[in-house]
Structures are given as structure tokens and as C-alpha cells.
Amino acid sequence: MNISVVGTGYVGLVVSACLAENGNDVIAVDIDEEKIARLKRGEIPIYEPGLAELVKRNVDEERLSFSTDFDSAVRQSKILFIAVGTPTSEDGSADLSHVLAVAEGIGRAMDEYKIVVLKSTVPVGTNRAVKKAIAGITRHPVAVVSNPEFLKEGAAIDDFLRPDRVVVGTDDPAVAELMKELYRPFMRTGNPVLVMDPESAELTKYAANAMLATRISFMNEIARLCEKVDADVANVRRALGTDSRIGHPFLFPGVGYGGSCFPKDIRALLKTARDAGIKLELIEATERVNEAQKIYLVSKIRDHFADGLKGKCLAIWGLAFKPRTDDMREAPALALIHALIDEGVSVRVYDPEAMDEARRQLASVEGKVTYCKKSYEACEGADGLVLVTEWNEFREPDFGRVRDLLKEPVIFDGRNIYNPDKLRDLGFVYFGVGRR
DSSP: OEEEEEOOSHHHHHHHHHHHHTTOEEEEEOSOHHHHHHHHTTOOSSOOTTHHHHHHHHHHTTSEEEESOHHHHHHHOSEEEEOOOOOBOTTSOBOOHHHHHHHHHHHHHOOSOEEEEEOSOOOTTHHHHHHHHHHTTOSSOEEEEEOOOOOOTTSHHHHHHSOSOEEEEOSOHHHHHHHHHHHGGGGTTOOOEEEEOHHHHHHHHHHHHHHHHHHHHHHHHHHHHHHHHTOOHHHHHHHHHTSTTTOSTTOOOSSOOOSSSHHHHHHHHHHHHHHTTOOOHHHHHHHHHHHHHTTHHHHHHHHHOTTOSTTOEEEEEOOSSSTTOOOOTTOHHHHHHHHHHHTTOEEEEEOSSOHHHHHHHTGGGTTSEEEOSSHHHHHTTOSEEEEOSOOGGGTSOOHHHHHHHSSSOEEEETTOOSOHHHHHHTTOEEEOSSOO
16 A cells, blocks of 8 residues: 655654555655654664664665655555654643644645544544544545554564554544555454544543553552551562453552653543543542652652762663663653752763663753763762663673672662562662562
8 A cells, every 4th residue: 555654753653664564655754854864864763672674674675765745745645644743732631733734734735535544642533623624625535544553662563563453443434444454464363453433542542541551550559558568569469460350561660650652641631531521530640649659769768868868979770761762751760860969969870772862851950960871880989779760781780790889789679670688688778669
């Protein structure tokens, strides 16, 4: 099929490469001339495992191309994916200005029937708004499909090529069949293509993220309770996970969730509820718990250094909001670092992929942050180590070396990846989240 994907951000680039990998002819379009020039040179602007290789292979096979010529891409393609950003507005709603601008551009450029697929995360009613925007400009017929993405950063390629499910929101049976045909090669294991009305498809994305976010905040609350009653959250989590009604995923307590999806989508869902005249108390609590959890380790650090935090230096391992990405949007590390700096602490930071992004995100506290090239370098002369993001290289470090580099052998484990007994035997003072 001839397809254009408008937007070469995280979602757009993954969608473009994966659709091309399956034999489609895909044009990835963006108004950012510098970004398109970089992509044409083979430079991938984001870190996602496997993406660079996938893009290169499909460019070499001439199935994937990059362009700033929006009008030409529209006319060449039967299916047009919209994959532009929907950032959070001041009132918490999703900013649809980019989506609607693309819709209007499609209306001006299209010269025949087109199928427009909404891949951007958008609130209920956007499908109708996009169709209205296009129909107000052109007389050519158009179908608008809601097709939310369910990509995990760090595993996005596998998520797209082997999805748990594909959600297609349309009231047109012929369009539904075409979308099934497009996705059929990815569903060979028997996972479903779920066809539903556009409104349900739009809400499904937010509901899924809200459920996952709620599980995280729930376990963080349980972890805090464990500390107060001398229980161990690791034991509680294992027992909960064996319940077939619950399962193990997203029951790991820590320093809270971040990234480009959960925080933004929770706020947009709450705004949708307010506009509908209802109060989502559970989801509101999920957000409150998460914001508090991001700086939960600060209280442990403060209690340990009873003589005060001013003048202390701490090593921070992990800055991205999760492993296998360089994304620091809403990252717990940012809230933690700012809270520590406010108390007079300087930090030495290291992340395998997010160092350039960290310099941009932490520009306002320049001089209080030392950016290190290696994990052990961050420990040199620090008063303690704080583990924030559970990259694989942090899981089994040389603890003897870490102990010798630190001024004081203390570890604040924000992801519960270390064995407390082992570290104590090695001479460390250990603090986890909900651990005995």
C-alpha cells in the first residue's frame, strides 16, 4: 500500500519503519527540514533499540523515504497516518492544534478519496473534529479512523511488529476491512484486530494507560505501608502477582512513572472527565501518589544524613524515565535532582543514553550537576549513590569498587534491584522502597 506518515517523532518514526518493513511504500513527512535532512543522512534523532537498523534497511530497499513536501505525500498516498504530538495544555487537556493543522493541510492537498488514520493520542471527539476540519475544506470524500498506538519505549519495534491487539475505530465496514488487511501480517499469532466505534477507540488508549499508571501508584502506596509495618514489598508483590486476576506486570514499586505517555494521558483523561461533569477520584489519586513518589527518596536521604544535606554530593545512576530510551519527559530523576539541589546537594550523574537530553533538561541548575562519562566516575567522592533508572549495566556492578569510590557506603535503591542482605554483608547501608 502507498502510505504517508505525518510526523517523525517517536511514534511516527516507529510506525513508518515498521509499515515499510512489511513491504508497504511509506513516506515519512515532517515540516522540520533539519530533522528530515538528518534522517536522510541516516541519523536517528531518538534512541530506540533496533530502530536505526530498521530505518536503514527499508531506506536501502527504497520502501521508506523522508520528505518535507506534505502536499505531494498526500497525493501519492491512499492512507495517511497522523502521528504528530499532542502536548498537555495549561488546563491539562491534550493540545490538538498540530493534529487539526495536519487535517486542514490534508483537506487542501487531497485530490481524491483518502483514509486518514489518527495514530496520535487524542481525546474522545477528535475523530469527529478531524473529519469536520477536512470536510470543511475539500469536496473529496474522506474516512477518518482512530487507531491508537500501544508502544512501550524501549520495546516499540517488537510492540508494533507483534502487537497484543490492534484497535480500529471506524463505523465504515469497508474501511475496517482495509485496516485489517494492513495489519494482518502483524497478527499471525492470532492476536485480535478489535473494530469498534471511534469514541471507544479513542478512550481505550487513555483507559489502558490509566490502568497501568494506577497499578504503579497502588504498589508505591503498598510499599510505603510495608515500611511502616515492617513488611517487605518484594514478598507482597510476588504473592499478588501469582493471583491470576492480577498478574505480575506493573507491580514494581519505585520512584514513580514518567515519560511521554502516562503523565500526559492521565491529565488529558481527567480533563475529559471534568468536561463531562464527573470526577475520577481514583485516577486523581493515581496522579497525586505518583508526583509524591518521585521525591520519596529525598526523605530517606534526609533522614540518613542527620547532620543536614547542605554541602553533600550524591551520585545519581539513571536519568531517563525508564531503561532503553533517552526520553526524560516527566522523568522521576528530574524531580529528585531538583529537590536535592533545593536542599543544598550537588549531584554527579550518569545515564547510558540520556546525557545530552539531561544537559538540556537540567540547564537551569548548571553548576550543581556534574555530568560523568562512566557510571563509576559518578561515584568518585560522592557521599552516597542513588539508583533511579534500572539500566542493565547497573544491576550487577562491582560493589567493592563502588564502596571504595564513595565517601560513605550508602545506596538508595529507587528501583529495588539490589539484594539488601548482600549489600549489607558488603558493608553498605541500604535503603529501598518498601523493603525491610
